[in-house]
Amino acid sequence: MHTNKTIDLPDHIKYENTELTIDNVSAVELIKEYGTPLFVISEKQVRQNYNRLRKAFSRYPDCTIAYSYKTNYLPAVCNILHHEGAGAEVVSAFELLLAKKLGMPSSKIIFNGPGKSDKEIEMFIGDDIALVNADSMEELERINQIAKAKGKIVDVGIRVKPDVPDFFVCPKFGMDIATGQAFKAYQKASELKNLNVVGMHAHIGTKICSTRSYTEGIRQMAKLMSKVNAELGIEFEFFDIGGGFGVPSFTPLFPTEEKVESTATIEQFGESIVEAFLSCISDYNLSEPTLVLELGRIIITDPALILTMVEGTKVIGGSTKTVVVDAGVNLIMFAPYYYHRIVPVVNTERAKEAVDVYGPLCMQMDVLGVNRKLPVLVRGFFLAILDAGAYSISLSQQFIRPRPPVVMVNGGRKRLVRRGETFDDIFNLNSV
Amino acid sequence: MHTNKTIDLPDHIKYENTELTIDNVSAVELIKEYGTPLFVISEKQVRQNYNRLRKAFSRYPDCTIAYSYKTNYLPAVCNILHHEGAGAEVVSAFELLLAKKLGMPSSKIIFNGPGKSDKEIEMFIGDDIALVNADSMEELERINQIAKAKGKIVDVGIRVKPDVPDFFVCPKFGMDIATGQAFKAYQKASELKNLNVVGMHAHIGTKICSTRSYTEGIRQMAKLMSKVNAELGIEFEFFDIGGGFGVPSFTPLFPTEEKVESTATIEQFGESIVEAFLSCISDYNLSEPTLVLELGRIIITDPALILTMVEGTKVIGGSTKTVVVDAGVNLIMFAPYYYHRIVPVVNTERAKEAVDVYGPLCMQMDVLGVNRKLPVLVRGFFLAILDAGAYSISLSQQFIRPRPPVVMVNGGRKRLVRRGETFDDIFNLNSV
Known part of the structure; x- marks a missing residue:
């Protein structure tokens, strides 16, 4: 209790x-x-949380923070964050439409999701949005087909699953790095003529309290990137590590006190992640892709x-x-x-x-x-x-x-x- | 799993x-x-489930089945059930308003809930609805005050908590029989001049698979009724045993196979409950109150x-x-x-x-x-x-x-x- x-x-x-x-x-x-009841939201605190995040990740020069719409898609909230400079991470046609109505340029929208419909794929292909993260082989092929029918070439990322301690994401999401499935997906994608593979995506879970899972996940992703680059010649523009940062006021449902002493602050997440990423860039000789964060909870909770x-x-x-x-x-x-x-x-x-x-x-x-x-x-x-x-x-x-x-x-x-x-x-x- | x-x-x-x-x-x-996705509801099956229930309880001549609106408050569903003769069990102003808009006479509406607002109490007092089940001492006093201000006398029941094996209802609901709290509530209510105490209510939980908890609960309630009648002179018009019948297609989250072999059928619930109730009427010399059932899941699930x-x-x-x-x-x-x-x-x-x-x-x-x-x-x-x-x-x-x-x-x-x-x-x- x-x-x-x-x-x-x-x-x-x-x-x-x-x-x-x-x-x-x-x-x-x-x-x-x-x-009563009444929801009250502090505009100042929304802005402050976002700007703390920006600052915490500012040591890496090319970092994009995309706001996770599903966390709280109130137009007023999304709007404030966009005015501060946040992109939009959307997972449905409904959310994509909202981002467009709020005046977001397509170049600042990222599209995710484990069950994209044909209609959704058609929408974002027509829209030239920044990055679509495909969740399965089937989806890669389907995006390719629809792009082909429209005579377009689409920038895609692939959602992968690193093997990290706090990782608990059900098997509907992404493709496994450890078993070689993720590499195979890149291989497949590189053969599909209407796809331009530009990104790697992972989301290691939700309410993660320590930075360790991120730093370990980043290393596994960077290693895969290096292999994909060397063997398939794919150049990466986006390194998207998803969201999932825990917030201090939350106690996990099954607290593991011995494992997690407290929730990392925004600054600690920023420092550890940027440090790990810079070290991977150097170790694996990566060409400094855009670091993408998809965050919601840590921005809008308090x-x-x-x-x-x-x-x-x-x-x-x-x-x-x-x-x-x-x-x-x-x-x-x-x-x-x-x-x-x-x-x-x-x-x-x-x-x-x-x-x-x-x-x-x-x-x-x-x-x-x-x-x-x-x-x-x-x-x-x-x-x-x-x-x-x-x-x-x-x-x-x-x-x-x-x-x-x-x-x-x-x-x-x-x-x-x-x-x-x-x-x-x-x-x-x-x-x- | x-x-x-x-x-x-x-x-x-x-x-x-x-x-x-x-x-x-x-x-x-x-x-x-x-x-897709698309919800599809069979009107025939709604009617059939309701009529099986009616029949299963028909051995007791004065039985009211009130449909639990919150289970599925689609107007089309509520309407079919009202045409078949079901009353309405509502737990908010919103649901009361819906019942009225669907043309339900006040005499077929029962009002429950652990947190009734003043506005809701005012609404149902103005409306002379069949039965209001008060959930706490505080609520009894508040109903009395509002009735007094309106110059009305209101028919109320009191929600009690029997002690039965399958019972798991959090403490916000009802008043305990075992500790004497429920009897005290009747004592208090009998002193309040704008209340006319006419009922007893219990709801022993949800997805109950066996009839045993109902039969045991009914006995405890009947015993209390008899005591309240003898010591406080209160005549009971309503004996309301709530809902909670499990449905065969559901497996409980923590199945207790040794305790529950299978889910009772509608007919088994009817037979056991009526049998237990008739035997209590005879043993405790009760004056045959209306037996009220508040059911939703068993009607609208399949x-x-x-x-x-x-x-x-x-x-x-x-x-x-x-x-x-x-x-x-x-x-x-x-x-x-x-x-x-x-x-x-x-x-x-x-x-x-x-x-x-x-x-x-x-x-x-x-x-x-x-x-x-x-x-x-x-x-x-x-x-x-x-x-x-x-x-x-x-x-x-x-x-x-x-x-x-x-x-x-x-x-x-x-x-x-x-x-x-x-x-x-x-x-x-x-x-x-």
Whole structure:
């Protein structure tokens, strides 16, 4: 079960007197205007996280950070990141269309995914996007066929699977380096006349806390690159190591304390990865490809929180006090599996007690936090569930209740970036 | 992991020559018209499941079956069940509003939930709905206050927790019988002047495979009823044992083979529950309250399936062949945890092989079936994922791809009951 932790608030969240503010906007005022539950995102913190990342990787001169749309595809979020210079990592026609509508040039879009449809392949071939990472032999052949039919030559990368300690990715993704499958894919691709092989891609998993798996994975990829270059004459423009950086506020579901002491910082990820990559470039005599990172969680987790109201409390003989709030796993699906900081909106001097915090759904898995020390709560008190930006809105459900609005705050100002759903929004697709 | 099973198809699904039909509608024709992925629901099977339930409980003359909206709140599904005579079990204002829009009389609506908002309580008090099951002392008091302010007296039940073997419900739900907490709640409620206590409610969990937990729970509830009646003079109109019946096609996540030999049939649930209840009525001298059942999963699981296309296949050295299809956990969230039958849309005489079936999402948990024997699959083949009606559409996500249409079939006819989403449906709530 989750343990209690010391709660350090991120920079943009403060108490002014006793009231929580998000980038100088009062949480109480936001609740008065929009009610609960409510998503609030700090624009400043989104920008800051992105720029920390840029800086952390700046020692390598040619580094592209592509924002992983699926993590949180709110147009307002994607837009801010694009204005800061981020590219887009998309995995469907829907996400590609969004990137285009937001004005992203094709040259800054990367397309991934284990099950690309013909229609999707046609879209990106027509679009000349920066890099398509093929996930299987079948996909390489299919991209080639469609490119041929269109009379185009397409730049592709190939998704490979290095063998690293933290690696856990199901077999639908990529091609194995160790068994020689990945090399065979390059061989195959080099024979297909409408493909121009320019990249290598890997994504070693998600919520990786240490830098070690990246540095080991990079070495295996660089070795394969060198072999592919020497034997097949392929020149690499892109070295794409995916995403998966863990964030400090998350505790893994099965914490392996002896293996992972703490989560690496953005700066530590940057330093170790660039160091490992530069050393591989030198050892394997690579021609300095663009280093591509596909990141979402580490950018968007802590800028967002959910404001929620206590709907009721209950004590069952012998068990911890139960608190039911009006935001649940309908809004933040993975909450039961991770550690989300939960803080009061009004931080009074009331005594604290340990409580279990549940959402309002008629579902057993609807648990937000266990054994949390919070000021004695009664109905009507407000809480903020922090670290709520990643895989929340994009996985949210129209389950039991319509989905709430999303407000973006910035230096004391606020704006509604997604309005709350109405009954009609949900049912206007239906007929009986 | 899931084991392979003999696949017996439900009555409404057949092969005509080699092609799958759903209630005499060709799956191939549906795919031609609507594409994949596609939800298909058999109206006949919905009606049949409901009527089997009615019949199974008919030995008790006063039995109400309330359909659990959250399981699948498609208006077309709710509507069919209401036409057959089912009531509505709702857990939010959103669901209450839907029931009203579908023309349900208030007298056939039951309202549950562990976190009812003031607004929701106001709505149902204004509406004189059949039964409100209060979940905590706090809620009893709050319902009383709001009823008082409106000058109304409200019929309420109280959600209690019996102590039964299969019971696993988190502490946010109901009040404990064993510790005396449930009796205290009745005591409290009987003192509140704007409440008229008329019911007892329990919901012992979900996917319960044996009848034993129900029969034991019923005895504990009946004993409490008798005590409440004798000591507090409360007359019970409703004995509400919730839902939770397992369905045969599901394997529990942690199967306890020695405890549960197989899932009880609808008829076995009916016989055992009615038998136990009649015997309690006699033993505890109860005045024959209405027996209420709140069921969803057992009604709507097998009428629905998802038609999906193989996007690609892959073999990694030593592991089972991987098949990626175009429907994933975005459409059927709990698929990785249960056994969904998967059958080919065209059942050729091709040799069979064992495959792992994955959805198209860039997520590791996106697994639909492991080690399934299917005709050798290549890209473009179609599969049907059966048992897909419960907790699928109501938990579906706008993740990576828009959500697909839903077609209802009936005796060779078909109608679109929910159109597929467009890009604009998803983004029209947003601004940047």
